[in-house]
Amino acid sequence: MTTPGAGTPLTVGIDIGGTNIRASVVDGTGEVLDTVQYPTPHSAVALESALDRAVRELADRHTLDAVGLAAAGFISRDRTTVRFAPHLPWRDAPVAKRLSERLGLPVLLEHDANAAMWAEYRFGAAAGGHNVVLIAIGTGIGAALLLDGELYRGTHGIAPELGHLQVVPQGRDCGCGKRGCWERYCSGTALAETAIELLATESATSPLAREIVADPGALTGRRVADAAHDDDPLAARVMADFARWLGLGLAFVGDIFDPDLVVIAGGVSSSAPLFLDEAREEYAAAVTGHGHRPLARIRTTQLGEAAGMIGAAELARSALIAGH
Amino acid sequence: MTTPGAGTPLTVGIDIGGTNIRASVVDGTGEVLDTVQYPTPHSAVALESALDRAVRELADRHTLDAVGLAAAGFISRDRTTVRFAPHLPWRDAPVAKRLSERLGLPVLLEHDANAAMWAEYRFGAAAGGHNVVLIAIGTGIGAALLLDGELYRGTHGIAPELGHLQVVPQGRDCGCGKRGCWERYCSGTALAETAIELLATESATSPLAREIVADPGALTGRRVADAAHDDDPLAARVMADFARWLGLGLAFVGDIFDPDLVVIAGGVSSSAPLFLDEAREEYAAAVTGHGHRPLARIRTTQLGEAAGMIGAAELARSALIAGH
Numbered sequence: 001m002t003t004p005g006a007g008t009p010l011t012v013g014i015d016i017g018g019t020n021i022r023a024s025v026v027d028g029t030g031e032v033l034d035t036v037q038y039p040t041p042h043s044a045v046a047l048e049s050a051l052d053r054a055v056r057e058l059a060d061r062h063t064l065d066a067v068g069l070a071a072a073g074f075i076s077r078d079r080t081t082v083r084f085a086p087h088l089p090w091r092d093a094p095v096a097k098r099l100s101e102r103l104g105l106p107v108l109l110e111h112d113a114n115a116a117m118w119a120e121y122r123f124g125a126a127a128g129g130h131n132v133v134l135i136a137i138g139t140g141i142g143a144a145l146l147l148d149g150e151l152y153r154g155t156h157g158i159a160p161e162l163g164h165l166q167v168v169p170q171g172r173d174c175g176c177g178k179r180g181c182w183e184r185y186c187s188g189t190a191l192a193e194t195a196i197e198l199l200a201t202e203s204a205t206s207p208l209a210r211e212i213v214a215d216p217g218a219l220t221g222r223r224v225a226d227a228a229h230d231d232d233p234l235a236a237r238v239m240a241d242f243a244r245w246l247g248l249g250l251a252f253v254g255d256i257f258d259p260d261l262v263v264i265a266g267g268v269s270s271s272a273p274l275f276l277d278e279a280r281e282e283y284a285a286a287v288t289g290h291g292h293r294p295l296a297r298i299r300t301t302q303l304g305e306a307a308g309m310i311g312a313a314e315l316a317r318s319a320l321i322a323g324h
Numbered sequence: 325m326t327t328p329g330a331g332t333p334l335t336v337g338i339d340i341g342g343t344n345i346r347a348s349v350v351d352g353t354g355e356v357l358d359t360v361q362y363p364t365p366h367s368a369v370a371l372e373s374a375l376d377r378a379v380r381e382l383a384d385r386h387t388l389d390a391v392g393l394a395a396a397g398f399i400s401r402d403r404t405t406v407r408f409a410p411h412l413p414w415r416d417a418p419v420a421k422r423l424s425e426r427l428g429l430p431v432l433l434e435h436d437a438n439a440a441m442w443a444e445y446r447f448g449a450a451a452g453g454h455n456v457v458l459i460a461i462g463t464g465i466g467a468a469l470l471l472d473g474e475l476y477r478g479t480h481g482i483a484p485e486l487g488h489l490q491v492v493p494q495g496r497d498c499g500c501g502k503r504g505c506w507e508r509y510c511s512g513t514a515l516a517e518t519a520i521e522l523l524a525t526e527s528a529t530s531p532l533a534r535e536i537v538a539d540p541g542a543l544t545g546r547r548v549a550d551a552a553h554d555d556d557p558l559a560a561r562v563m564a565d566f567a568r569w570l571g572l573g574l575a576f577v578g579d580i581f582d583p584d585l586v587v588i589a590g591g592v593s594s595s596a597p598l599f600l601d602e603a604r605e606e607y608a609a610a611v612t613g614h615g616h617r618p619l620a621r622i623r624t625t626q627l628g629e630a631a632g633m634i635g636a637a638e639l640a641r642s643a644l645i646a647g648h
Contacts, residue, residue, distance in 0.1 A: 074616060084616045131479045147471060154582025155455045156618050161579040164612040166572060169492055176612055248490060255485040256580060258478025288488040288500055292398060292408045294480050 009065035009320055012055055013313030015112065015305075016040065016047075016071040018087030023054040024306070025062045026313035030123030032306060034058055044089045052102050066106040066320045068312030069095065070115035072142065077157035079109045108316045111159040112308040114151050116301075117144035119311030120263050124302035129261040133253045133296075135162065136266035137246075141183040145257070163187070167248065182252075186245040188221030188268050195224050195238045208232040225271040243275035247282020254287040254296055265301035272300045333389035333644055336379055337637030339436065339629075340364065340371075340395040342411030347378040348630070349386045350637035354447030356630060358382055368413045376426050390430040390644045392636030393419065394439035396466065401481035403433045432640045435483040436632040438475050440625075441468035443635030444587050448626035453585040457577045457620075459486065460590035461570075465507040469581070487511075491572065506576075510569040512545030512592050519548050519562045532556045549595040567599035571606020578611040578620055589625035596624045 008028030015022045017040060024035040036054050041047045055067055073085025080097050082090040100107040117134040120126040130149055136142040141163030145152040153159065163183035164176050171180025184190055196219065199212055208227040212219055227235035253262060264272060280298055284290060303310055332352030339346045341364060348359040360378050365371045379391055397409025404421050406414040424431040441458040444450040454473055460466040465487030469476040477483065487507035488500050495504025508514055520543065523536055532551040536543055551559035577586060588596060604622055608614055627634055
């Protein structure tokens, strides 16, 4: 007698975040069997040692066949090298090859949004989709594309960059050097900034307004979402503004890809009841040819923060089976 | 001894425009052997009769094996039906099937920008490309995508709609019902509108300025381009504005698709020397991660107005050979 998932290779998926690295053993059904977590070291050498250590710790308890890494940044098209990662110490680093040599296991590298998309497609909110756009809304916006049932990585392996589409000429300054980028209006960071902007032009005496006046620097997107949940009127206006920008972006995505499904992920997605219906309406009104075309379904993530890890593990498993 | 292209099937490609229908016999090397042209009738019945007549006229002089139709509008995913075409009398019309029954030949239908892309890919400016975006700039903007070497048609067969991406909130009114759409700033129509706007806020005494003052309604994008060619200072400022908007759109396209190649087509492309270098510079500066990523090559159409017709014929030929 065998348990479900047994007999398939077990692989490790590692989400390499700017703060923590989390490594999980995942089976062929997408189930997470075991997880370890370390703080992310600040040097490339220490980071690679930490990855090595995480896998070895899991290998003590499981028979492992391959490793998948998920990282935010520019990944080479052959998925061996991190070209540039804003929150990690790697620059043109052949990470997959180096870790594979240390561990004696196949190692695959993937952009974290692509890995999350793959997990949602195989085991989550994107199951059954054909043309799917994943929009991960947190501090900024990450995105991934599944087109005709395959991850689309572009010519140079650079995942789709939707967060820095300029939606407002001469708009809010962005860390990317441009102005008016979509993620400056539609992200957790933007929630706080919109609240402060609204308060600068309109008087408001809600609990959130008083907090901002007392200490504007302490305001977070999370706090705005919580206040909106508690029916704070200022926070409600911020969420309505956010919903409009999200709907506009969904219309962009609809115009460009004509997807059957959009998955909203990232930290802000947990507040979806506060904005998703309004965003859907804005999208339906703003997509070109509205009334003459079917609309995409819009869903929220099922796998949440584990998606990148699960997807990296599943991609490593698929590559192993395909003999790559 | 055989001539090049002989022995391959001959097919007809028909470009069904709002003003004219043009039908050509095309061989397997993309060469146009024979062409007929009629004005586009205003009823669906008369339009289909005209298509029938065009093919029969060509069939009197050539042995034809299949027909490809190229039309602007929403085409069903199975490429048999025009769902909606703004400048044609068809609504949910199974055009390919009806014409095939009349002619006794296989008939394939394709969005005109997709057909043009396919022609450029097989025989023109996109040859050797892998991820290519075609941007046809005329009265408005049409677009097509070749992703991983295949035409990408989306979930519902609706070609990518880039012209109505909202690039200016509360910007210029658009016939689509929205405001600030990209094609309201980056099209032949936009050239005239920008000239009039500039003249409303700044005094100018150039030849073009005097013409506009005399009869603003007579101004065309073509006239602005011609004036820019003659070094008219107002027209030069209009072209600089156009180049900025094109560069911004190219940055959008670069961010979204990471293409290796962008082909600029449509009527405005014939004025490329007046704007393309500036647009390239704007694109290079505005694409996200500039300096950390390779840029796409940007080229202008090689096949010009014949591209849609040639592409439709070639798609019909490929389908025939594949036995579809």
